[in-house]
Amino acid sequence: MQLPSSLLENAVAQFAKLPGIGKKTALRLVLHLLKQEVNDVQHFGETIARMRRDIKFCQRCHNISDGDICSICANSMRNQKLICVVENIRDVIAIESTQQFNGAYHVLGGIISPLDGIGPDQLSIESLVSRIEKEETEELVFALNPNIQGDTTIYYIQKKLAHLPCRVTTIARGIAFGGELEYADEMTLARSIANRLPVQQYVK
Numbered sequence: 001m002q003l004p005s006s007l008l009e010n011a012v013a014q015f016a017k018l019p020g021i022g023k024k025t026a027l028r029l030v031l032h033l034l035k036q037e038v039n040d041v042q043h044f045g046e047t048i049a050r051m052r053r054d055i056k057f058c059q060r061c062h063n064i065s066d067g068d069i070c071s072i073c074a075n076s077m078r079n080q081k082l083i084c085v086v087e088n089i090r091d092v093i094a095i096e097s098t099q100q101f102n103g104a105y106h107v108l109g110g111i112i113s114p115l116d117g118i119g120p121d122q123l124s125i126e127s128l129v130s131r132i133e134k135e136e137t138e139e140l141v142f143a144l145n146p147n148i149q150g151d152t153t154i155y156y157i158q159k160k161l162a163h164l165p166c167r168v169t170t171i172a173r174g175i176a177f178g179g180e181l182e183y184a185d186e187m188t189l190a191r192s193i194a195n196r197l198p199v200q201q202y203v204k
């Protein structure tokens with residue numbers, strides 16, 4: 001793609017780094033910005049930079065947060081003795097939009113996947129176990145993608161919790177095996193949360 005300005009070219013190259021954005025779409029976005037007021041574009045750029053610089057992660061659940069503790073953990077109206085374990089922040093957002101879950105979360109930051117070189121140590125599993133011990137959690141519900149890596153992760157964590165009285169469940173298989181949690185429709189996801197199963201039943 002031949003562009004008449006290196007400034008334009010640099011901006012297009014930056015947008016094209018984003019997932020799902022090809023060179024043509026990047027050019028369309030950049031040309032759109034070019035039509036906006038200088039102040040608006042400056043605000044746009046600063047918002048992105050500030051988000052990246054200032055965003056924090058909750059010290060308790062590893063969700064995205066504006067402070068040390070996220071708004072979900074700080075909410076006393078929610079059942080803090082019920083923890084939903086998810087792979088990433090997008091899953092928290094997906095479950096929150098069902099409005100069917102009133103507990104807290106724990107974001108693992110990934111999933112056990114030996115083929116990709118991801119082991120338990122790279123995930124926030126230790127902090128989950130010590131959190132359950134300390135907070136005397138009553139129930140842990142796994143909401144992981146229904147695939148081999150998800151099952152492996154559930155199995156591993158469940159074994160680590162065997163000595164604790166915490167009830168361990170998983171969301172029901174409303175979502176097809178091999179599917180992706182974040183792409184499920186809200187109804188399927190809501191039903192899955194409502195019909196969670198004891199994990200022993202699930203792993204078998």
Ligand SMILES: [Zn+2]
Nearest residue numbers: 058061070073
């Ligand atoms: Zn939190």
